[in-house]
Amino acid sequence: MFGLFGLSYEFRWSVLWVDPHLTWLLNGLSTTLRLAAISWIIAVLLGIIFGAMRTVSFRPAHAIATVYVEFFRNVPLLVWLFFWYFGAPEVFPEFLKQWFIRHGIEFWSGVAAISIYHGSRLAEVIRSGIQAIPKTQLEAGLSSGLSVIETYRLILIPVALRLIVPPATNESLNLLKNTSLAMTIGVAELTFAARQIETYTAKAVEALTAAALIYLVLCLTISMIMNKIERKYAIPGLIARGTGAEH
Amino acid sequence: MIEFRGVNKWFGSLHVLKDINLAIKQREVVVVCGPSGSGKSTLIRCINRLERIQNGEIIVDGISLSGKKTDITKLRAEVGMVFQQFNLYPHKTALENIILAPIWVRKQSRAKALKIGKDLMAKVGIPDKLDSYPAQLSGGQQQRVAIARALAMQPKIMLFDEPTSALDPEMINEVLDVMTNLAREGMTMIVITHEMGFAHRVSTRIIFMDEGQILEDESPELFFTQPKNERTRFFLSKILTH
Amino acid sequence: MSFDWSVIFSNAKFLLLQGLVGIGVYGGGTLRLAIPAILLGFVIGIILGLARMANRPWIHYPAVLYIELIRGVPLIIVIFWFWFLVPVIIGRPIPEYWVALTAFVIFEGAYIGEIIRAGIQSVPKGQVEAATASGLSYAHIMFDVILPQAIRNMIPALVTQFIVLFKDTSLASIIGMMDLTKAAQTVSERELRPFEMYLFIAVVYWIFTYSMSRVAHRLEVRMSPDRRP
Numbered sequence: 001m002f003g004l005f006g007l008s009y010e011f012r013w014s015v016l017w018v019d020p021h022l023t024w025l026l027n028g029l030s031t032t033l034r035l036a037a038i039s040w041i042i043a044v045l046l047g048i049i050f051g052a053m054r055t056v057s058f059r060p061a062h063a064i065a066t067v068y069v070e071f072f073r074n075v076p077l078l079v080w081l082f083f084w085y086f087g088a089p090e091v092f093p094e095f096l097k098q099w100f101i102r103h104g105i106e107f108w109s110g111v112a113a114i115s116i117y118h119g120s121r122l123a124e125v126i127r128s129g130i131q132a133i134p135k136t137q138l139e140a141g142l143s144s145g146l147s148v149i150e151t152y153r154l155i156l157i158p159v160a161l162r163l164i165v166p167p168a169t170n171e172s173l174n175l176l177k178n179t180s181l182a183m184t185i186g187v188a189e190l191t192f193a194a195r196q197i198e199t200y201t202a203k204a205v206e207a208l209t210a211a212a213l214i215y216l217v218l219c220l221t222i223s224m225i226m227n228k229i230e231r232k233y234a235i236p237g238l239i240a241r242g243t244g245a246e247h
Numbered sequence: 248m249i250e251f252r253g254v255n256k257w258f259g260s261l262h263v264l265k266d267i268n269l270a271i272k273q274r275e276v277v278v279v280c281g282p283s284g285s286g287k288s289t290l291i292r293c294i295n296r297l298e299r300i301q302n303g304e305i306i307v308d309g310i311s312l313s314g315k316k317t318d319i320t321k322l323r324a325e326v327g328m329v330f331q332q333f334n335l336y337p338h339k340t341a342l343e344n345i346i347l348a349p350i351w352v353r354k355q356s357r358a359k360a361l362k363i364g365k366d367l368m369a370k371v372g373i374p375d376k377l378d379s380y381p382a383q384l385s386g387g388q389q390q391r392v393a394i395a396r397a398l399a400m401q402p403k404i405m406l407f408d409e410p411t412s413a414l415d416p417e418m419i420n421e422v423l424d425v426m427t428n429l430a431r432e433g434m435t436m437i438v439i440t441h442e443m444g445f446a447h448r449v450s451t452r453i454i455f456m457d458e459g460q461i462l463e464d465e466s467p468e469l470f471f472t473q474p475k476n477e478r479t480r481f482f483l484s485k486i487l488t489h
Numbered sequence: 490m491s492f493d494w495s496v497i498f499s500n501a502k503f504l505l506l507q508g509l510v511g512i513g514v515y516g517g518g519t520l521r522l523a524i525p526a527i528l529l530g531f532v533i534g535i536i537l538g539l540a541r542m543a544n545r546p547w548i549h550y551p552a553v554l555y556i557e558l559i560r561g562v563p564l565i566i567v568i569f570w571f572w573f574l575v576p577v578i579i580g581r582p583i584p585e586y587w588v589a590l591t592a593f594v595i596f597e598g599a600y601i602g603e604i605i606r607a608g609i610q611s612v613p614k615g616q617v618e619a620a621t622a623s624g625l626s627y628a629h630i631m632f633d634v635i636l637p638q639a640i641r642n643m644i645p646a647l648v649t650q651f652i653v654l655f656k657d658t659s660l661a662s663i664i665g666m667m668d669l670t671k672a673a674q675t676v677s678e679r680e681l682r683p684f685e686m687y688l689f690i691a692v693v694y695w696i697f698t699y700s701m702s703r704v705a706h707r708l709e710v711r712m713s714p715d716r717r718p
Contacts, residue, residue: 009577074652074698075691076659078670083691086683140334143295144348144400145324154347155336162338180563184663191565204573208566216561235338236380 015201016210028193029214035110035189036176042115043175047122052152054127065123072120078181080117085109085185110182118175125171129164130156162233169226173219180215190214248273248404248435249294254303256289263289264300265459271437271452273403276430278446278467279439281456282482287439290456291406294437295326308403324352327397331409333389335381341368341392342377345399353400360399367395371425387418394425405429407438441486447471455479496682497689508672509693515667516586522668523658526593527651533594534601539631541606552602559599565660568592572664589661597654604650608643609635648705652698659694669693 015021053065072080089097089105100108133156141151183192194211198204249271256264263286271277279287292298293305296312296319305312308325335344345367346360355363368374371391373384381389390410397405407426411419423445430436430449440446446453446467453470455463455478462476474480497504503513511518540552559567571592576582612635620630662671669690677686 070699070702071691071695074656074702075694076656076670078659078662079673079687079691079694082670082674082677082683083687086677087687088684090684134332134334136330136332136334137336139297140328140330140336142320143297143323143326143328143406144396145320145352146348147320150351154351159336159338177563180565181660183565191563191569194566195569198573204569205577208570208573212562212566212570215563215566216558219561236383 011206012203013206015197015203015206021197024193024196025210028188028190031187032179032189035107035179035182035187039111039114040172040175043118043122046119047126051123051126052130054123055130069120069123072117073124077113077117077178078184080113081110081181081185084113106186109185110187114175114178122168122171125164125167129160132163133159162235165226165230169223173222176218177215248308250306252304254300254305256300263459267461269461273435274433275452276436276450277452277454278450279437279454279456280441285456286459287456288408291408291437291439294406295323295328324400325403327400327402327405329393329397329407329410331412333393335389335393337381340378340380344392345396349399363399367398371395385418386414387421390414390422391425404435409439411440411442443487492685493682494685496680496685500676504672504676507667508669517667519658519668522589522661523655526590526597527654529594530597530601530654533598534605537598537602538605541602542609556599556602559596564596564657565663567596568660568664585664585666588664589666600650604643604646608639611642612638644708645705648701652701655698
């Protein structure tokens with residue numbers, strides 16, 4: 001018993017580890033991780049392609065990338081989830097629609113929404129990383145006879161990657177946390193599981209706390225790993241750049 | 248070796264190179280000087296097409312830069328360039344900086360590139376800094392690595408864009424010494440610098456530019472003793488007094 | 490599949506007036522939620538940012554704990570938390586609008602706090618030393634010397650965070666508050682036109698956030714000693 005302003009709310013933490021509740025949570029966690037991992041890989045690819053495209057002077061490439069980035073990152077993810085789940089499949093060609101339905105339309109709509117949305121945000125991170133490198137590095141590469149592509153591959157991108165790691169980590173954590181929104185289109189991920197337990201037991205605080213703790217542990221683990229990577233690949237003699245603001 | 252024929256260039260409405268005609272032969276060491284904004288930097292950046300010209304023609308090693316079929320990366324491999332701000336790649340060690348282009352552009356084997364790289368580091372006088380990162384080197388050392396990096400491509404021409412302007416005074420000579428040796432070996436060099444001692448001792452020709460034009464193109468002896476142009480005299484009086 | 494864009498026009502009044510602005514029987518409204526959330530979040534953020542930089546451990550550590558805890562969990566969890574917890578605490582349910590507003594302020598305050606801290610730390614240490622050496626008090630050092638410089642440094646990040654907050658208000662629809670997203674959902678379920686509906690509100694959100702990001706970009710360009718033209 002726990003009294004709050006005279007009202008009582010009876011904590012019953014055991015609801016978390018009786019079955020099927022524990023199974024729900026674990027399945028939810030595994031769905032969250034799968035959703036985050038697949039979306040992250042696609043988002044990183046999109047981010048690299050479109051982020052690099054925004055730094056080239058070739059007009060059409062630049063324009064396409066700008067439209068992609070500016071449209072997708074400036075609209076709420078929730079709207080994109082609804083769009084990809086409710087709206088987009090209607091206009092898909094039949095085979096694609098069938099594929100989606102066969103493989104779990106909720107999950108793959110979630111992947112589409114999250115990866116395209118976060119891809120546009122990662123593209124911005126990558127663009128600013130590339131642009132933080134002095135233009136003279138490009139000239140140094142070109143004047144030694146490297147082609148534009150080689151200069152990007154061997155010099156600009158490796159340096160930019162190091163500048164990008166801290167903000168990209170932040171963005172990746174945002175992606176992980178944002179997978180929770182997929183519950184709104186019926187993906188049985190972690191937050192969905194917590195709500196499900198709440199529905200069956202009316203123990204909202206316990207269920208939400210459990211989910212919150214799991215997210216917290218995931219986020220802390222990832223940021224610890226990324227810190228290690230950052231330190232391992234730090235360029236000797238160069239002091240890490242100041243604490244940049246997030247988002 | 249290098250020829251400018253009626254070259255003009257504008258940055259927007261700013262006319263930075265005005266009808267430049269210039270011929271530089273093999274083994275010449277040409278010093279270019281002039282006030283800032285005179286177009287001297289633009290002039291040498293046109294030689295490896297870091298800047299494009301609007302009209303006229305530039306011919307480097309018998310190849311026209313404006314030709315449609317000109318393979319510019321191939322040409323750049325023959326023209327080494329050293330920058331004011333060194334522009335070493337910060338994530339690579341000194342040696343890695345040097346061997347990058349030989350391996351990728353010249354398709355040298357790694358072993359061969361490493362050997363050449365080590366020799367060059369010895370040649371520029373810092374054989375013990377092979378594995379240092381740029382940020383761990385002094386400015387003079389960084390610039391010497393940058394020269395070694397350009398030499399590793401075995402270029403036919405070397406361009407120097409104010410190679411000592413960003414250096415502390417005590418480091419200027421260590422870089423100029425490397426450049427002097429290079430000139431003695433017969434390298435074709437174009438050097439933008441205000442180091443008039445170097446110009447006097449080493450160059451075969453001095454070009455003075457102002458407002459996008461070549462005002463003076465003389466042997467060092469005549470340049471310092473009998474400058475033709477009023478603005479050259481004014482420039483020299485300012486630069487030689489300190 | 491054929492499109493029917495007229496569904497937008499026939500429902501425009503409901504979507505924009507009720508959903509976006511919040512005028513109508515349902516209350517709510519994206520702007521009516523976003524504007525106070527931004528202002529209050531900023532206030533909480535300044536307090537948290539300063540608290541985190543405080544020397545006194547009993548101020549410093551609670552602020553660290555708060556910021557790190559909040560930043561480690563998804564916003565939707567915080568919203569649900571308030572949604573379920575507040576009625577238990579005060580004994581009666583409260584309107585969705587107030588749940589959402591509280592959750593947003595609490596959540597965004599943590600993020601804004603970090604921006605404030607980074608901005609303050611971006612001011613060179615010598616500034617504090619010079620001000621201290623001239624005998625200024627802590628309040629004067631903070632408000633006359635440090636904050637004016639710091640705010641200049643953090644404006645781009647702040648505007649970006651406000652954009653994030655504006656987009657985040659769409660999550661209020663999950664607990665049933667009638668905002669632009671919820672309005673679109675309602676119309677889309679009635680008219681069976683999800684493609685047109687969601688694309689339309691995407692554009693509406695975009696108009697607001699994109700204009701904000703242009704402002705942020707202008708400030709960034711104007712305030713950074715940038716190398717490139």
